[in-house]
Amino acid sequence: MLKLIFLIFLCLLLIIHSTNGASFRLCSSEQLTQFVGRCGPIERELVDLRNSTEDYYPKPEIVNNMTDLCQKVANCYGSIKCAESIDKMNQNKFQCDEDRLMFGEVPECIKWLFKEIYMVDYYDCLKDYDFLSYNMETKRKAFTSGKSCVFQVFNESQLFECDRDAVELIHKNYDLIVDYLTTDSSKKLCRGVNPLYQKLQCEVIKDKWLSMDSELINSGNNTQEEIAGFLELGNVLKECMSHSCLYTKKEKSYVDYRQKETKFRNSPFVKCATKIYEKKINTYEKYPCLKNQEPKEKTECKKLMLEELCGKEAADNLEETQEFFEFALGNNTEIIQ
Known part of the structure; x- marks a missing residue:
């Protein structure tokens, strides 16, 4: 009798999946036909768009198209209401949530935050935490204990500095964003949100360095103080780039070359x-x-x-x-x- 009960329990585990409190049986052959024939093409279109979007700041129409396809995929798989389709819906939802954090306005806001951290000319609380540390444990402690400071900075940002929808997304996904910012990306494949967010810290330095570089080139009559400041910032940039897997050999070579040439x-x-x-x-x-x-x-x-x-x-x-x-x-x- 005990064996029979055990076998029945195993069968129930095999045929029933539980998702968000609702139970779904394995898909029937008819449902699988819909699964593959109706939802598959939409998902492939979304994947192709995602894979072809190499720019982290794509045009708004691309972001809108991606958002629209994410909704269509979720609706399609969700309407079939069987175990495999719900699993697919959840997998796509996770990827689409990551897309929202990777493409468009959220990375711009993260970059803007790093700019404020480097400048420290308006938000005094930014001085109290080591947000820029290359030690991931130290950095995590900074973003965790400095959460209220980070929220203050985002909440007081202007529309041209940080989009309101992006601020809301950051609030809702703060713990996940901290994970992206403080997980060593060198031990993973160099793609996705994690290496992007870590690169944004360097991009702030790079923007300032390129601006100084342009001024030095156009001036033609530079003081030793200007040259020293440029070289010092270049060393900071090189150190930051060494911790990012997203910079190419060419990009690193150019910084090194301009430092030597200057x-x-x-x-x-x-x-x-x-x-x-x-x-x-x-x-x-x-x-x-x-x-x-x-x-x-x-x-x-x-x-x-x-x-x-x-x-x-x-x-x-x-x-x-x-x-x-x-x-x-x-x-x-x-x-x-």
Whole structure:
């Protein structure tokens, strides 16, 4: 008798799924036909749109289309009312909720928050917590104990700073957002909300650094204080980028290159490299030894070329200026503008 009761209990577990307090049996063949034929195409369209949306800030029409498809998928699977369809509905709901946190206004608000944290010129409570720590445990403690401060900042934000619907989403999903901000993304696949939110911290620094970079380039007459400030911020940016999996080698190389180029802007080496670049001197034709694969001999060849074209001073500290040297020679260094 006990065995019979146990078998009946196992059968009930197999044929009944419980979701949000409601019980659903496994789908019938007719329901499965609807499941695959009616809902499947809508879900595939949503997945294709999601996969093709590489930009974290897509156009509003794309976000609206994604939201519309999310609702259609939920309605379709939810209307069939059997175990597999409800499971599918819940899976899609979770992914769509994540989409709302990943695309559109919410990331902009997170980025704006980091900007306020860096500036600390209006919200004094931001000074009391280590929101910018690269130690994930320390950062989690900051966002947990500083929750009321974060909410104050978002609640007092202007419409042009942070969208009201996005603020509401952040309120409702704060614990989840803290997880995204404080989980080590290097141990996971580099995609989704988690690495994006961590990159936003760096993007605030990068925006300021690029602005300073543009000013330095356009000015042409920079003080040592301006250059020192630019280099200091660049080091902060490089440190931040090293903790994000979303930055490409090219992006990191450009920051490193601009740091070196700025540091040696007025040096004899840079003047010589500029001369080579502007006059389009075919250095490989004039100095065939540059093709030498032996590092020591190739370095000696570079020194000879610099001394002959620009004087002995241009060859000083060659190893320190190697990256800019390769760029000036057009040696296909991976640099982006």
